[in-house]
Amino acid sequence: MKTTIISTALLAAASTTLAAPSTGNFKRAFQSLELKNFWGNLYSQELPTGYNIGFALNDPNTNVDTDCDAFWSQGQAGTLMFNCSNPAYQINFPSGISDIEDFVLRVSRADGTEAGQNTVSGDDWQCTKHDGYPEETCKWVGVFNIDVTASS
Numbered sequence: 001m002k003t004t005i006i007s008t009a010l011l012a013a014a015s016t017t018l019a020a021p022s023t024g025n026f027k028r029a030f031q032s033l034e035l036k037n038f039w040g041n042l043y044s045q046e047l048p049t050g051y052n053i054g055f056a057l058n059d060p061n062t063n064v065d066t067d068c069d070a071f072w073s074q075g076q077a078g079t080l081m082f083n084c085s086n087p088a089y090q091i092n093f094p095s096g097i098s099d100i101e102d103f104v105l106r107v108s109r110a111d112g113t114e115a116g117q118n119t120v121s122g123d124d125w126q127c128t129k130h131d132g133y134p135e136e137t138c139k140w141v142g143v144f145n146i147d148v149t150a151s152s
Contacts, residue, residue, distance in 0.1 A: 030114055030148045033107055034058040038140035040120075042100040045133060048073040051097045052134075055144070057089060057107065061114065064088070068107070072097055083110075100136055101127050107146050116148035 038055040054069030066086035072093055081090040088110050094117065097103040101121060108115035120140070127138035 031060040032145040032147050033116060034060070035144040035146065038144045040100055040138040041134040042136035043134050045135065048075050051100055057084060074098065100138055101125065108151060112151050114148040115151035116146040118146045
């Protein structure tokens, strides 16, 4: 009888310990942001040179879809943030843009819960030069992904 009571008490204690919430500091694994219909235009007929960038953003972590676009002019700070149509999301160009065919794009949540950046360049970023206005147009073939992490 004593053995049964002791065994039951040990089993109950072990079950409680295993079921208790962890106090460890674990980071949530985020899925990549998906940018669709990603495009860019270069306007350089007048100084300062301007770049218009836009895309449809899907955040699978929050199930939010929003449109984002920005007009960045040379000389503006890389820290300048542009709100998406859903102002919970912002974009910026940490290094600015000096070449429409190769720049860094950063996307973040305004509340600081997630952020990520990626370089826009390569074979899938297809650009065409024009004699007119805009001088160059670009589009991403397929879905452009940005890995995100917790930013606060």
